[in-house]
Structures are given as C-alpha cells and as structure tokens.
Amino acid sequence: MTPTPAQLRTLRLAAQGIAVPGTSPTGAVERMTAVQGQDLGQVLWAIGVRTPxxxxxxxxxxxxxxxxxRSWPMRGTLHAVRPDDLRLLLSLTAERTLRSIARRATELGIDQPLLDRARDTTVAALSGGRALVRDELFDEYRAAGIxxxxxxxYHLLLQLSQEGLVAWGPTARVGQGLVLLDEWAPALTEVPDRDEALRRVLLGYLRGRGPATEADAASWTKLPLGDLRRAxxxxGDTVEDLGGGLLALADRPTTGGTPTGHLLPGFDEYLLGYADRSAQLDPEHADRVxxxxxGMFLPxxxxxxxxxxxxxxxxxxSGAAVTxxxxxxxxxxxxxxLEAAAARYARFLDAPVAFGVVEATSR
Structure with a gap:
C-alpha cells in the first residue's frame, strides 16, 4: 500500500537518521552517502543532528x-562525503559536471594550458600532506601567473576536484584546508564498474532518504533517469516498490522512538534530497524557506x-539564541x-542556547 503523507514523513525521518542515536559523524555521512554542504557551519550541524x-x-x-x-560530487554543489564514496560518485558524475561547466570555463578564459598550470601548481603546493586554505592556495596561483x-x-578548483585531485580536508581557524585527496585519504576500496557503481549509489540514496522515487534520485544525482532505472x-529485491513510484530498501530502519521536534540547518537533505518536497513542506510555504x-534555503x-x-x-x-x-x-x-531540539543543539555547540518563538506573521 502506498504510504500516506504522514507515513512518508515518518519513514523519511527514520531513513535520514535525524535524532536517531547510535552512530558516529562518519557513520551518519556514510548512511546518507553525501550531505549537501556548501556552507560549512550548516553541514556540521546537518551531520550533528544525525549524530545525537x-x-x-x-x-x-x-x-x-x-x-x-568536502567536495563537488554532483550538481556542482559542495557535499560532505567519505573519500571512497566521493570517488564512487565522481566515477558516475564527473564527466557530466565538466560538460555542464565548460561554457563558464571558456568565459573565464580557462583553457587546457591554464588548467595544466593550475594542476601543477596545486600539486606542488599541497604535496607532502600539506593543507592550505583557499586564499593561501590562491596566493600560490598568483605566484604562478594565474x-x-x-x-x-574557484572554477579551477572545481575542475580539479572532478579529477579527484583535490578536496577540502582538515578544519582550519576559518573554513577548511585544501588537500590532495589521494595523499590525505588514500583509497581503501576500488571503484567498481559503472553498473555496480550505479547500483551502490541508488542503494545509498535510498538508505538515507527512502522512500523516494527514481525521479527524486535522478534529481539528487543529476544522472539520467535511464541510469537510475538500470540501477x-x-x-533486485533489495529494493521494495511501495506504490506510487516510491522505492525503499527492503531492510529499511524501523520508525518511532525519536523526538518529534527538530531544528534542521539550511540546505538540509530532509528537503533538498527530493525533487518532490510536498510531503515535508506545504508548497504554500515554500517561499518562506x-x-x-x-536558492538559499533557510534553517x-x-x-x-x-x-x-x-x-x-x-x-x-555567552552562547547563542535560537528564534x-x-x-x-x-x-x-x-x-x-522545538525547545527540546534547541537543547540538543546546545549540546552540539557545547554552549548555552536561549530558545524563543516569535508570533506567526502572514506573508
């Protein structure tokens, strides 16, 4: 039987692991395959809310x-991801991403010789396990005539990331340091062939977001719908059809036993993980988020x-206020x-958090 909207929300909260205890930050991201993260502060909480x-x-x-x-595994958007899952995703998405940004590269005057010089400069600057924040690496670019x-x-970094050369690694006083991916986090597993990679990505997507449709998965990965159907x-029977086009893992997690209120970050996968978000967010209120x-999703x-x-x-x-x-x-x-959710946020920050609700206002 096709889940009702209320059942769908409950199943998705369980799959997303929101406020579900018993995992680590790395385990939470592995469960999700990748977590959207163009804003570092927001993605840290996106991981934290899934790691009570x-x-x-x-x-x-x-x-x-x-x-x-953090890197750009799909859609030209930064995500937090395990290094081997990044390699898996790039094996499927990098070529499409590079095609989608080719025109902008031309507009910026990025040709093959310039890209080669940026690659050589990046390798020289980061080799030996060094990590440089963006502005430090850009100083190296300037010294090399770039x-x-x-x-x-930024566009050069995006292109080099699609080769699997660089990623954002250790945290710094402000932001993160850029590293050579294979030096910083050597591969632990081999990248499989395309069909197996597609299967793994679909299973990973559903593990962290199901029930969802093939169209949802295609929107998230920006892979052709035909690829998702092949996946x-x-x-096989590791995926169950719930009706209405909704798919879920046959061994999906049980529901219940978790808090009912949550303070989710901006750009959270609970919303951005789906093409059709109407079960979670009334379309009437979409422009409030x-x-x-x-394109800027509020918490x-x-x-x-x-x-x-x-x-x-x-x-x-002392601490922060949440309104x-x-x-x-x-x-x-x-x-x-929601007040209980603010208390969980305070534990994440390890600082006091004052909580308040303002009066609802009309549009």
Whole structure:
C-alpha cells in the first residue's frame, strides 16, 4: 500500500537518521552517502543532528582525521562525503559536471594550458600532506601567473576536484584546508564498474532518504533517469516498490522512538534530497524557506516531519539564541518539542542556547 503523507514523513525521518542515536559523524555521512554542504557551519550541524550527543568538535575531528572531506560530487554543489564514496560518485558524475561547466570555463578564459598550470601548481603546493586554505592556495596561483579573481580560482578548483585531485580536508581557524585527496585519504576500496557503481549509489540514496522515487534520485544525482532505472533493476529485491513510484530498501530502519521536534540547518537533505518536497513542506510555504526562490534555503523548524517554520541563530555574549518564526501559531506541544531540539543543539555547540518563538506573521 502506498504510504500516506504522514507515513512518508515518518519513514523519511527514520531513513535520514535525524535524532536517531547510535552512530558516529562518519557513520551518519556514510548512511546518507553525501550531505549537501556548501556552507560549512550548516553541514556540521546537518551531520550533528544525525549524530545525537556529538559536539561540533566531534564532527570537525572526523574531517581532521581524513574520514570525511568536502567536495563537488554532483550538481556542482559542495557535499560532505567519505573519500571512497566521493570517488564512487565522481566515477558516475564527473564527466557530466565538466560538460555542464565548460561554457563558464571558456568565459573565464580557462583553457587546457591554464588548467595544466593550475594542476601543477596545486600539486606542488599541497604535496607532502600539506593543507592550505583557499586564499593561501590562491596566493600560490598568483605566484604562478594565474589570476584567481572573478571566480576563476574557484572554477579551477572545481575542475580539479572532478579529477579527484583535490578536496577540502582538515578544519582550519576559518573554513577548511585544501588537500590532495589521494595523499590525505588514500583509497581503501576500488571503484567498481559503472553498473555496480550505479547500483551502490541508488542503494545509498535510498538508505538515507527512502522512500523516494527514481525521479527524486535522478534529481539528487543529476544522472539520467535511464541510469537510475538500470540501477533499480540491478538492485533486485533489495529494493521494495511501495506504490506510487516510491522505492525503499527492503531492510529499511524501523520508525518511532525519536523526538518529534527538530531544528534542521539550511540546505538540509530532509528537503533538498527530493525533487518532490510536498510531503515535508506545504508548497504554500515554500517561499518562506527559500525567499524569492533565490536558492538559499533557510534553517527549518520541523514537527512530526512537517516543516512548520524557519529559525535563526543569534550570537550572544555567552552562547547563542535560537528564534523560531512559525508559519502559523504553534500549539504548546510543538513548542516544547522545538525547545527540546534547541537543547540538543546546545549540546552540539557545547554552549548555552536561549530558545524563543516569535508570533506567526502572514506573508
């Protein structure tokens, strides 16, 4: 029987591992295959919310140990990912990503000789296990006669990342250091052939997001729908058809036993992991989460699987303040559930967090 919207939300929360105890930061990311992470602070909490009891320092330590990196495994968007899963994804997506950014590379004056010079400069600067933050590496580019301004340096890094050459590794005072991927985190497994890689990626996608459709998976990976259908066929009875086009792992996790309120970061996979987000977010409120459809997803307040508002963090002399702006008036039970979520966020920050809810406002 096809899940109802309420059942779908419950199943997806369980698959996403939100507030589900018993895993590590690395284990949480492995479960998800990749976690969208163009904003470092947001992705640290995206991992933390899936690792109850872990602190921000615990999540940073997984990057510092080389268990996790950030790179562009698909859609030209930064994600947190295990190094071997990054290699797996790039084996499927890199060629398509490079084609999609070729025109912009030409506009920036990036030709093969310039890319070769950037590659040589990057290897020379980072060899021997060195890690440089972006501006330090761009200084090396300038010394080699490469102008990194106007987005050129960032675009060169994006291209080199598709070769599996560089990734963002250990945390720094501000941001992360860039490293040579194979030096920083040598491969532990071989990249399989394409059909097996497709099967693994689909299973990984469903493990962290199911139930979902083939169209959802295609949107997330930006792979052709035909590839996802091949992956579905290869997966056999490890994947179950729930009706309505919804697929889930046959051995999906049980539901229940977790909190009902959550404060999710901006760009969280609970929303961005799907092409059709209507089960989690009423389309009527979509522009409250993405104001002006500008691509910037605000942090979300979630109760019983529904996005019920947004929230923001304000720094204070001691700790922080979390303020929820609901789409409509919240009942006392929902407020208490979100207050409990703020307490979990305080444990993650290892700092006091004051919690408040402002009056719901109309559009």
């Amino acid at each position: 009891g872990a602190t921000r320092d615990d999540v940073c330590a997984a990057f510092d140990r080389g268990e996790l990196v 102008d990194p301004t106007a987005g050129r340096g 579905r066929a290869a997966a 993405v104001p002006g459809a500008n 979300m307040a979630v109760v019983r699987g529904r996005v019920v508002g947004t929230w923001k963090r304000t720094e204070r002399a 929820v702006t609901p789409f409509a008036e919240l009942d006392d039970t929902s407020v208490r559930a």
